[in-house]
Amino acid sequence: MTVRLATMGMSGCSGCHIALLDTGVALLDLLKDVELVYSYPIVDVKNPIPDNIDVALVEGSVRTDHDQEMAKEMRRKAKFLIAFGSCSAFGGVNGLANTFDSQAGVKYVYYETRSMGEQRQVPSEHVPTILPENLRLSDVVKVDFIIPGCPPFPDEIAKVLGALLAGETPSLSTKSVCDECPLEQLTAAPTQLRRIYEIPEPNKCLLSQGFICMGPATRAGCKAECPSRGIPCTGCRGPAETVWDQGVAMLDALAALEEKELAEFKLPRITSTFAKYTYASSELDKIRKRVKQK
């Protein structure tokens, strides 16, 4: 039986679709049993979303009213809806826009940027209206599964789709990135923080050395690609299974530091360091919304 697969992009960079194509040979194997019925980033489509979709991969966050409508329509037509990538799953980097006023952003783009020339007005046709908040897919419709990552790992995409084709329930790792990390564990809490440009001691745990490595709070499955190359994890795969809030958990990880150390370190923004991909779904953003309502 052929599985009807659809993919769709909302507000995002199409990077997740590139990752899908990057599954390479595995994709060819998958396509034996798959009919790609709708995928405007990959194949030319102008038609509306077809009915009877078995599996839908939805990339990007919900930023406009168009995104919202498309998400709802896809939900109506798809049996199994997957939030594809961290924008869709957690709000993604786009979510950091929630710390700004969206209308001020619109005004800046259409009135204050030089490239606008003489036409200084917000277009009313052919351009969707921006929503006041950047949302993740599950804020709008029910989501059956997520494939996290910015972008997701091709191996994992193939694994999830393969499981679905085999009629199995897909699963993600429940561990944290540290679990897969090959660096030598130091079992010592950092006593001072270090900047990203500083050169770490090779093959030793980055967090213990004082780099803000989000590994402990981030879901495994990436084989610790970044930390194993000396680059601190930025947490693109969202919170690990047991972690309630990724940013808060990571701040907790620095609890053993002297109180003044974090203040003196002068992070440009706490949100973009500790909730870079998850701000729109974080407890911090929930609090901000409540304050705003009042």
Next chain:
Amino acid sequence: MSSEKPRIGVFVCKCGTNIAKVVDVPAVAEYAKTLPNVAYAGWQLFTCSEEGQNIIKDHIAKHKLNRVIVASCSPKLHEPTFRRTIAEAGLNPFFFEMVNIREQVSWCHMKQKDEYAHATQKAKDLVRAAVYRAALLEPIGSTTQKVPPVCLVIGAGIAGIQAATMLADNGFDVHLVERSPALGGKAAQLGLVFMTDSCGVCVPPRYGEMARKCLSKRVILHDPKIQVHTQTEVTQFEGYIGNFQATLKTHPRGVDVDTCTLCGKCVEACPVEVPNELDYGLGTRKAIYLPFPQAVPRAPVIDFDTCTRCGKCVDVCPVKAVHLDEKPKETEITVGTVIVATGFDVFKPEGMYGWGEYPNVLTQFALARMMDPLGPLEGQLQRPSDKQLPKRIGMIQCVGSRDPETNPHCSRICCQVAMKHAWFIKEHWPDTEIHVFYKDIRLQGKDYERYYLECQKLGVHFHRAEVTDVKQGANKSLTLAVEHHSGRKETVPVDLLVLSAAVVPSEGAQELAHTLNMEVDLTGFFREYHLKLAPVDTTSDGIYLAGACSSPRDIAESSFMAAAAASHAAIPMSKGEVQVDLAKSIVDESLCIGCANCFVVCPYSAIKMEGGVAKVIEVACKGCGICAVECPAEAIQLRHFRDKQILAQISGMLANVEVPEK
């Protein structure tokens, strides 16, 4: 997690009128019946009574309850009671949840008469939260820890000695550690102490002896059960009840106590003379000296900071007991329990009433040294400036006490000390005029009023007044500007001014608190576990407090408290083990990333890193949950307060408002 379906019983208590006056208790019980998983709900007049507990047991049997909620007072008061009740009915004691509708509801809303309906609603909300949580409770077992019969007593003042001898008489081994070279603490420096007007080194007899004993004659040094370590500090300390490991650092004495005959030749020969710190600047000592005449151990000590190592003492010693090259030594000991009895220090009233600036301004403790017949002035009352007998003496009370800028607490003993000194001076030098300036006279305690009446009879002048200024005039006499509470102002000339300086925590108390993982309160004294219910216990099991280290105390109180601490420490040591419930942190080793954050933040040193993962030492863990909060991988959960249990409780609390996702 138990797989059987939860059947919850809710018992709401009226606590006489304590709760029922404000909260509509039957309505709360009726409401509880409507909540999920509740198999029974009812109310009682006193749930904690024998009948109340029997009713709980009956309903557990009748309705096959497997979770019990009591809505009554604080868990601090009766949680152990009800846990025992349900355990007697065959349930695991941790299938119990307590809702505090007395302290947190009825008592705090008692004065808002038109808010009683809201108070009832609040009680319902709290009960609902407990019902949500109770459904997720899990059974928790316990473990045992062996406690060896060895106690470390830190501080050999009145309290430390009392505790050490009591424990030794009970058959326990004691390590008695004292920082200074002589035993006896502050009391040993006093010529006479109230109530008995006897000397400060005269202490209660040991068990079975009738006569009171002089400290110097006590056989403490030769007791096979007590190992005395003078000039010793606790430098490292770790572990938990039954397994405390302490490193003791002993500074060199320079004189062999066993061979010394106390002939005093070394002291005579010593060319170095410095002020004696024990005498508050009134007397001097040599670099090799006996701290005070009755000092125990009975041998001089070398102060290596001022010693010039000229070797004269070595040359004159007839028994070759002086060793200038003695090195500090470290001892490691393992003990089952610890008693902290580090006492207090006298507040230095710098910049106050001319102290430290004018020679004739002293503290009460310096006056006590002066009047001690064995002290530096051999009991002579005299002005430090001209060695003359003072004719008029002023005493100012509450110097550095009950003062928000220095120490907010009452120092407890200064009224008694001033009264004792005023009485003593009037008895021996009846022509002296004494003026006491006070805020309040606080003389509670057995027999203290006697001093006050004596003093009044002998003509001591008591002024409820504030001294606003002290000026030194000709002849180094002082003029006090006095403002009476009535508003009247006057100046009072005195020859000698004595300040009743505050009692403050012993020097180094903060460091010791840090080393031993003890808490200190706002005044800097060690914090007891509960002022009323556990005054000698600390937040760390197996560490007890005695004497003035937790609050200013007089000798009698320190003695009581030392006896209490000794008997508390004796409990686990005579049982030989302690039962520890396992409502403690638990590490999911498959999630632990070995970052050691928990190890660093744990205030009780209850976590060790082993094989790259964190391990909880259940006996040491107090269940505070800090590790569970900070764990970045959320690999640590606190049993009985797991995330899901707390989130369920919050959801229950907000069930009528809005339930957050996840």
